[in-house]
Amino acid sequence: MKHIGIIGVGEYLPEKRLTNADLEKTIDTSDEWITTRTGIKERRLAAKAEAVSDLGYKAALEAIKSAKLKPQDIELIITATITPDMSFPSTACFIQSNLGAKQAVAFDISAACSGFIYGLVLAQQFLARGVYKNALVIGAEKLSAVTDWNDRNTCVLFGDGAGAAVLAPVSSGGILSSYLGSDGSYTDLLMLPGGGSRNPASSHTIEKRMHYMKMQGNELFKLAVNLMSHAAEVAIERAGLKPQDISLLVPHQANTRIIMAVAKKLHFPADKIFINIQKYGNMSSASAATALCEAVKEGRVKKGDIILLDAFGAGLTWGACVIKW
Ligand code: COA
8 A cells, every 4th residue: 555645734724703702792702711721712704705715715725835746736636614605616616617626526525624634535445546647626615604692601702714735646654543433423512404305494493503514512522522532542543652652643623622622631732733713713624734834834734743633523523543654
């Protein structure tokens, strides 16, 4: 089996910032509550005319450039998103068209906040078997479009953005191991009930605000800590490593308290954890993708380092991936 590594990363964050102080003006909340409970200080909001493929396209362009490739070279495009431009065609096809990546096979996957890691593992399977020469994996979300801005339990948590990575065979290192999990018995903990085939859009679904996400935060918190810790442990073990061999934990950014609880279970010191939630909130599939991109840009990831990506999301889904840079 070939070694498959990440040869380029990119991100795009919309310009508009929504601070905790801005939210204090519209709902019954406080900067103090949001900061201490979540670590979030502000989040980005896409413009009205910006769809998820527009965000993903810009992140993809940066990733392709940093991989020293051209869009026409890309052979596989996987977009992880739960806020696609439309139910169909896929957001990946819109991005393919914008890129002019005519030879690429393009499709979406839906694994919520674990989507970027699911996408990396899926791409690795194709590349390791030589089916394609390279792959572009994008995590992109416009969660502001499905957020109930009157619901303080959810609206303080989420934001918009996109991150991307280009994968290709590398001479050594690359993805050392991975672990993915799902448990559909928890579908009710985080969902967007309206607009699909279960509850097609109607005046009833609009009246009941079913086109906004519904979340049971407390339940999710406990599951997130346990399942992210478990995913990390399994992936590290599958790589034949110990937690102390990991140079940097790059986790899904749902809540600083969740990240720190996972780090505590794994005995990771604070300087081995990458956190950017204060700037962006939870961007679902885009969180781990932009965190990886920013960790690289900030020089926190050097050649030979061993990175642990770790995520958890609606479904439930979870996953972790150990990568030697
Ligand atoms: N501002 C002020 N108060 C708020 C608030 C807000 N934005 N949101 C909720 N509260 C209130 C609640 O109404 C509750 O008040 P009550 O005690 O009078 O009923 C109180 O704060 C405590 O709520 P609770 O839900 O116990 O807080 P918490 O410490 O569990 O934190 C979350 C809430 C949502 C931040 C936390 O549970 C969490 O992060 N869960 C995981 C969510 C997640 O990651 N989802 C995505 C998965 S990828």
